[in-house]
Amino acid sequence: MRRKYFGTDGVRGRVGEAPITPDFVMRLGYAAGMTLVAREHLPAGDHPAVLIGKDTRISGYMLEAALEAGFAAAGVDVLLTGPLPTPAIAYLTRALRLQAGVVISASHNPYPDNGIKFFSASGTKLPDAVEAEVEARLEQPMGCAEPARLGKAQRIDDAAGRYIEFCKSTFPAELDLRGMRLVVDCAHGAAYHIAPKVFHELGAEVVAIGAEPNGLNINDRVGATSPQALQQTVVEQNADLGIALDGDGDRVLMADGQGRLYDGDQLLYVIARQRLANGGLAGVVGTLMTNLGMEHALAQLGVPIVRAKVGDRYVLETLIERGWKLGGENSGHIICLDRHTTGDGIVSALQVLAALRLQEKTLAEASDGLTLYPQTLLNVKLPSGFDWQGRPEIESARIAAERELGDSGRVLLRASGTEPLLRVMVEGREARQVTILAEGIADAVRRAAA
Numbered sequence: 001m002r003r004k005y006f007g008t009d010g011v012r013g014r015v016g017e018a019p020i021t022p023d024f025v026m027r028l029g030y031a032a033g034m035t036l037v038a039r040e041h042l043p044a045g046d047h048p049a050v051l052i053g054k055d056t057r058i059s060g061y062m063l064e065a066a067l068e069a070g071f072a073a074a075g076v077d078v079l080l081t082g083p084l085p086t087p088a089i090a091y092l093t094r095a096l097r098l099q100a101g102v103v104i105s106a107s108h109n110p111y112p113d114n115g116i117k118f119f120s121a122s123g124t125k126l127p128d129a130v131e132a133e134v135e136a137r138l139e140q141p142m143g144c145a146e147p148a149r150l151g152k153a154q155r156i157d158d159a160a161g162r163y164i165e166f167c168k169s170t171f172p173a174e175l176d177l178r179g180m181r182l183v184v185d186c187a188h189g190a191a192y193h194i195a196p197k198v199f200h201e202l203g204a205e206v207v208a209i210g211a212e213p214n215g216l217n218i219n220d221r222v223g224a225t226s227p228q229a230l231q232q233t234v235v236e237q238n239a240d241l242g243i244a245l246d247g248d249g250d251r252v253l254m255a256d257g258q259g260r261l262y263d264g265d266q267l268l269y270v271i272a273r274q275r276l277a278n279g280g281l282a283g284v285v286g287t288l289m290t291n292l293g294m295e296h297a298l299a300q301l302g303v304p305i306v307r308a309k310v311g312d313r314y315v316l317e318t319l320i321e322r323g324w325k326l327g328g329e330n331s332g333h334i335i336c337l338d339r340h341t342t343g344d345g346i347v348s349a350l351q352v353l354a355a356l357r358l359q360e361k362t363l364a365e366a367s368d369g370l371t372l373y374p375q376t377l378l379n380v381k382l383p384s385g386f387d388w389q390g391r392p393e394i395e396s397a398r399i400a401a402e403r404e405l406g407d408s409g410r411v412l413l414r415a416s417g418t419e420p421l422l423r424v425m426v427e428g429r430e431a432r433q434v435t436i437l438a439e440g441i442a443d444a445v446r447r448a449a450a
Contacts, residue, residue: 003128003131003132003135004135004138005019005028005135005138006131006134006135008311008313008314009107009115009117009125009311009312009313010103010115010116010117010118011028011115011116011117012106012109012113012114012115012116013113013114013115014112014113015057015059015062015063015112015113015114020059020063020113020114020115022062022063022065022066023066025063025066025067025070025116026066026067026069026070026073026142027070027138027142028067028070028116028134028138029066029067029068029069029070029071029073029074029102030070030071030073030074030137030142030143031070031134031135031137031138031140031142032050032070032071032074032100032102032118032134033048033050033070033071033073033074033075033076033151034074034137035130035133035134035137036048036050036074036076036099036100037074037075037076039130040099047075047076047077047149047151047152048075048076048077048099048100049076049077049078049079049098049099050071050076050077050078050079050093050098050099050100050101050102051078051079051080051081051089051092051093051096051098051100051101051102051156052064052067052068052078052079052080052081052089052101052102052103052104053080053081053082053083053084053085053086053088053089053092053101053102053103053104053159053190054082054083054084054103054104054105054190055083055085055086055103055104055105055106055189055190055218055247055248056083056188056189056190056192056213056215056218056247057104057105057106057111057114057215057218057247058111058215058216059111059114060083060104060105060114063104063114063116064080064104067102067104067116068080068153070142071151072150072151072152072153073142073143073144073145073150073151074145074151075145075149075150075151076099076151077151077152077153077154078151078152078153078154079096079098079153079154079155079156080153080154080155080156081155081156081159081160082155082159083190083192083193083213084159084160084163084190084194085163085189085190085191085194085245085248085249085250085344085345085346086103086105086107086117086190086248086249086250086342087249087250087340087342087343087344087345087346087347088159088160088163088166088190088194088249089101089102089103089119090119090123090124090340090341090342091123091163091166091340091341092156092159092162092163093119093120093121093123094121094122094123094341095162095166096156097121098121099121100118100119100120100121100126101118101119101120101123102116102117102118102119103116103117103118103119103248104116105117105190105247105248106247107246107247107248107250107251108187108219108223108224108225108246108247108248108251109219109247110218110219110220111215111216111217111218111219111220118131119342122341123340123341123342124316124341124342125313125316125342160193160194163194164194164197164198164201167194167198167344167346167347167350168198168201168202170336170339170340170347170350170351171202171350171353171354172354172357172358175354175357175358176202176203177199177202177203177204177353177357178203178204179203180203180204180205180240180241180353181204181205181207181237181238181239181240182199182204182205182206182207182239182240182241182242182243183206183207183208183209183230183233183234183237183239183241183242183243183255184196184199184206184207184208184209184211184242184243184245185208185209185210185222185223185224185227185229185230185233185242185243185244185245186208186209186210186211186222186223186245186249187210187218187219187222187223187224187225187244187245187246187247188210188211188212188213188214188217188218188219188220188222188223188247189210189213189218189219189223189245189246189247189248189249190247190248190249191245191249191345191346192208192210192211192212192213193211194249194346195208195243195245195249195345195346196208196211198346198350199243202350207233207237207239209222209229209230209233210222210223210229218247219246219247222244223244223245223246223247224244224245224246224251224252224253224331224332224345225246227244227253227255227261230242230243230244230253230255231255231259231260231261232259234255234256234257234259235257235258235259238257239257240257241254241255241256241257241353241363242254242255242256242259243345243349245345245346246332246345249344249345249346250312250333250342250343250344250345251264251329251331251332251333251334251343251345252264252267252332252334252345252346252348252349253267253332254267254349254352254363256362256363256364257362260364262363262367263330263331263332263372264328264329264330264331264332264333264334265286265290265291265293265294265328265330265370265372266367266370266372267328267332267334267348267349267352267367268284268286268294268326268327268328268334269294269297269298269367269369269370270352270355270356270363270366270367271326271334271336271348271351271352271355272284272298272301272303272326273301273355273366273369274351274354274355274358274359275325275326276301276303277358277359280325280338281303281325281326282304282322282323282324282325283303283304283305283306283322283324283326284298284303284304284305284306284324284326284327285305285306285307285308285315285318285319285322285324285326285327285328285335286305286306286307286308286315286327286328286329287307287308287309287310287311287314287315287329287330288307288308288309288310288412288414289310289329289330289331289412289425290305290307290329290330291330291372291373291375291427292373292409292410292427292428293370293371293372293373294370294372297369297370297371300369301369306318306322308327310329310414311329312328312329312333312335312342312343315327315328315329315333315335315343316335316337316342316343319335319337320337324337325337325338326338328343328348332345332348334348334351336348336351339351352366373409373427373428373429373434374427374428374429374430374431374434374435375425375426375427375434376425376426376427376434376435376438376439377423377424377425377438378423378424378425378438378439378442379416379421379422379423379424380421380422380423380424380442380445380446380449381420381421381449382415382420382421382422382445382449383420383449384420386449388413388415388422388445388448388449391448393444393447393448394413394441394444394445394448396444397440397441397443397444397445398411398413398441400440401426401437401438401440401441404433404437405426405428405433405437408428408429409426409427409428409429409433409434410425410426410427410428411425411426411437411441412424412425412426413425413441422445424438424441424442424445425438426438426441
């Protein structure tokens with residue numbers, strides 16, 4: 001389904017440019033509110049209610065006010081949490097029995113960007129059909145409920161505490177983190193006042209970095225997209241482990257005591273091995289970008305893996321379709337459906353820590369069954385409207401690379417959903433071979449597009 005405003009993770013863009021403008025966001029709130037009013041069959045006199053959270057971007061204040069006005073005009077009550085991780089809004093929407101949750105965030109993007117994403121009453125991303133209905137209402141003039149039917153707003157003062165307790169509940173009750181020294185990098189984002197407390201209250205000694213947001217520094221040389229700060233601090237502080245979240249707290253990377261970084265595939269593998277040992281793992285969902293080494297490592301354990309399209313939304317859809325509980329992306333989005341309805345960086349880190357405690361292993365030891373294959377990813381600019389799939393020289397280059405790699409490698413060509421780029425990914429056992437083949441395909445694309 002082609003959507004005008006919604007991407008794979010809500011509506012996103014640069015603040016002040018369409019669609020992330022105050023007037024559009026107010027209309028978006030109204031359209032979403034009217035959709036809820038039409039879909040919900042509440043007792044007479046009751047209003048639908050939504051929860052609105054945000055990350056630490058300075059633009060969040062403006063967009064929060066615009067959304068609140070739009071929902072109120074549609075006759076929808078609003079509950080405001082202030083800065084909270086995206087998965088916290090998913091949890092609280094479900095726990096408070098609300099009709100929807102809204103997050104104002106652009107995740108791992110820099111502060112000039114922002115976005116709006118929605119959760120259903122069950123704490124999952126909105127179905128495509130509901131997003132299509134909201135988009136249809138956006139094409140209609142904005143109205144206003146009669147004065148007696150306008151929505152009201154209130155703040156939820158204990159939202160952070162509720163979510164901290166939820167996160168702790170996903171860690172085995174018989175375990176603790178005493179004796180562990182952890183560096184926790186909050187990316188100057190939504191988890192700055194949450195993550196350090198979670199790990200501290202479970203017994204760890206916590207060194208927090210990236211926990212001083214000022215509205216302009218979210219994801220700025222810290223967090224999961226810039227893990228060098230974490231790696232350096234782990235070594236300097238002689239810590240056991242480091243945990244890096246992104247700006248809205250839904251993805252995680254980790255570093256061991258030597259400062260070695262572990263990506264989403266490696267962390268997912270550690271969790272999968274522990275779930276398998278507990279007898280509760282039917283299969284794992286990855287994406288087209290999941291490393292081939294992960295596929296081979298899980299095969300050695302007798303665990304099937306299915307690849308979804310890139311995006312945690314598609315990982316979740318595939319998990320639900322198959323009735324499985326564990327999936328994720330190498331970027332650090334990990335979904336443990338036996339713990340939460342969406343990807344959660346803090347909860348995922350706790351699952352890794354639980355596995356290390358139960359196995360009495362280091363992170364290196366717990367992931368030693370997985371060897372990541374060298375991977376080269378190149379972005380090639382394309383002219384507007386260029387049909388790369390219809391060019392025989394590009395297809396010939398791809399086929400030749402696949403033939404050379406055989407069963408020990410993989411080639412993926414994927415158009416970017418947000419930029420005029422073709423992403424050329426090659427992975428295999430030999431780093432030099434992978435680089436040469438990727439550059440060869442990229443050159444073929446450039447010649448074809450010239």
